[in-house]
Amino acid sequence: MRNIKMTIEYDGGRYLGWQRLGDSDKTIQGKIENILSAMTGTEIEIIGSGRTDAGTHARGQVANFKTTSKMDLTAMQDHLIRYLPRDIVVKELEEVPERFHARYHAAGKTYSYHVWNNVVPSAFERHYSYHYPGHLDIDRMNEACSKLVGAHDFLGFSSLKKSKKSTIRTINDITIQQEGNLLHFAFTGEGFLYNMVRIMMGTILEIGAGTMEPEYIDAIIKSGIRSEAGMTVPSHGLFLDAVYYD
Amino acid sequence: MRNIKMTIEYDGGRYLGWQRLGDSDKTIQGKIENILSAMTGTEIEIIGSGRTDAGTHARGQVANFKTTSKMDLTAMQDHLIRYLPRDIVVKELEEVPERFHARYHAAGKTYSYHVWNNVVPSAFERHYSYHYPGHLDIDRMNEACSKLVGAHDFLGFSSLKKSKKSTIRTINDITIQQEGNLLHFAFTGEGFLYNMVRIMMGTILEIGAGTMEPEYIDAIIKSGIRSEAGMTVPSHGLFLDAVYYD
Known part of the structure; x- marks a missing residue:
């Protein structure tokens, strides 16, 4: 499994916070997971470094996710930038060792x-x-x-x-x-x-x-x-x- | 007549531009005129230094208006800040000679x-x-x-x-x-x-x-x-x- 680390910037004004809430489309985690899942064809769960509250912004939130997708990182980032709303921007993607965990580490x-x-x-x-x-x-x-x-x-x-x-x-x-x-x-x-x-x-x-x-x-x-x-x-x-x- | 010069900051994102368009509430000039007219009880027309386009912002637009109101400038500015939407801010009010014209001068x-x-x-x-x-x-x-x-x-x-x-x-x-x-x-x-x-x-x-x-x-x-x-x-x-x- 590949393990991919993301650095994310967001304007939190329109969102209920980082953490996914059921099927709600009003969280940052939810927005990103939906696009990654559609992109890879499998359900992707991303692990954030921690939650941010409703309305709170980020210039450098970090998260990671595992995938078997072979897509290269540049194409993946382009896809995320294109399909995410403009108030969520994936600034960087990086391949990391499989044990890397954005919250625990x-x-x-x-x-x-x-x-x-x-x-x-x-x-x-x-x-x-x-x-x-x-x-x-x-x-x-x-x-x-x-x-x-x-x-x-x-x-x-x-x-x-x-x-x-x-x-x-x-x-x-x-x-x-x-x-x-x-x-x-x-x-x-x-x-x-x-x-x-x-x-x-x-x-x-x-x-x-x-x-x-x-x-x-x-x-x-x-x-x-x-x-x-x-x-x-x-x-x-x-x-x-x-x-x-x- | 008093002649009052205003320095105005606005986030133009929601507006059709500076210049009043009929009764539309979607222009900066219209928003400010409506509040000044209600405040003074007479119809106020403000003269801007010039138009700005739909979507354009200002950090220091200047306008002037004439009034017989005796309200002091601090109370007037407080009223404007309180009743204008938060994307339009009157930063400064100043009493100027009656001949001052924000556009011509x-x-x-x-x-x-x-x-x-x-x-x-x-x-x-x-x-x-x-x-x-x-x-x-x-x-x-x-x-x-x-x-x-x-x-x-x-x-x-x-x-x-x-x-x-x-x-x-x-x-x-x-x-x-x-x-x-x-x-x-x-x-x-x-x-x-x-x-x-x-x-x-x-x-x-x-x-x-x-x-x-x-x-x-x-x-x-x-x-x-x-x-x-x-x-x-x-x-x-x-x-x-x-x-x-x-």
């Missing part, structure tokens, strides 16, 4: 979150950033980010109920870049819990706005209580930028 | 055109750039641009039939910037004929692709024959960036 990911920080909204960024009109203090937000970096129990920053599995995750780096009115937050870590980036982001914004102190981060890590953290910011500002493999 | 404009130059399309740039997959030679395109700069008869680069009015226009500057796969062409001039930027752009692309020689520019300027120039590139890659007043 993912060693890290970078997510980014975009905030449009001006009283006046943006006509062009409206689908790709969260509009936050109030003042944000970058120094305070950087202080919050530095407290999140490291290996911590992130249960309080997730939408999980108390789980039997470990909720300890390692964040390697959080950066903030400013480009005019656009703030670009990048989170790199070994793994993330459900809604973790969006809840960390909501908390960072409250700290930047002055309604929460940076020290709350330590307290939420300690307590694990979701309601002490900030809001879950909207999914349309979130991008899965990259998935790393060793 | 426009001394220059900058348009930009975006080309996504890669075999693989972009999920995010699909509404805001023209996808051109082939090789483009930047040096040849720069040579073409330098031939377009200056005062010339641009009849051959317009969709006008032979007109009694002068078709001589002055282009001050054309620049090409590359940002990854995105090529950003900026055209600054005192004025532009109908479809002139899109036809110049189509011609520059043919020269970049090697299917036309840079010297053709001189010949088209001399002959004034539209069919000798390149295609009219699609409107969704075009942005009206700025309008200048003395």
Whole structure:
């Protein structure tokens, strides 16, 4: 069996998220599987590096699938580009060893979150950033980010109920870049819990706005209580930028 | 009468263009006029710096309107932002002398055109750039641009039939910037004929692709024959960036 790794970009605005939901044609996984299955004449299942939420975008989602098809990779990519809707683009295909698994072998990911920080909204960024009109203090937000970096129990920053599995995750780096009115937050870590980036982001914004102190981060890590953290910011500002493999 | 100058940003994707068409709700001018008329209780007509085509975007369209309303500018802008659809944003309002006329007094404009130059399309740039997959030679395109700069008869680069009015226009500057796969062409001039930027752009692309020689520019300027120039590139890659007043 050939094992093929795909790197995928998508505008998540029209979709219910990555993961296939029955026969629904409203998921990224579903769209790609339908085209691959028709192309190869056999039912194809693709394994994503992880789910993305409804409305969330990706610049570098990774998935793999197995097939006996002999089609060459360029022809396969051309076919996918031609038949997928224009908001899903397979950027790269690569032949990988049969044991490669896009989820189990993912060693890290970078997510980014975009905030449009001006009283006046943006006509062009409206689908790709969260509009936050109030003042944000970058120094305070950087202080919050530095407290999140490291290996911590992130249960309080997730939408999980108390789980039997470990909720300890390692964040390697959080950066903030400013480009005019656009703030670009990048989170790199070994793994993330459900809604973790969006809840960390909501908390960072409250700290930047002055309604929460940076020290709350330590307290939420300690307590694990979701309601002490900030809001879950909207999914349309979130991008899965990259998935790393060793 | 107060005279108010507006700077407007819009994503033209859903609209039939700037200019009001009867009662249609599908033009930028119509949308803004309807809200200003309801806000002030009198019929307001806005004067734009010029039309933009169906599908064309703006980062800095300028218009003005007269009103006896005493509403302050901040409240007026808040009202416009609240009631306009999110793809039309009034970025700035300014009180100007009563004689100011957004069209007659426009001394220059900058348009930009975006080309996504890669075999693989972009999920995010699909509404805001023209996808051109082939090789483009930047040096040849720069040579073409330098031939377009200056005062010339641009009849051959317009969709006008032979007109009694002068078709001589002055282009001050054309620049090409590359940002990854995105090529950003900026055209600054005192004025532009109908479809002139899109036809110049189509011609520059043919020269970049090697299917036309840079010297053709001189010949088209001399002959004034539209069919000798390149295609009219699609409107969704075009942005009206700025309008200048003395």
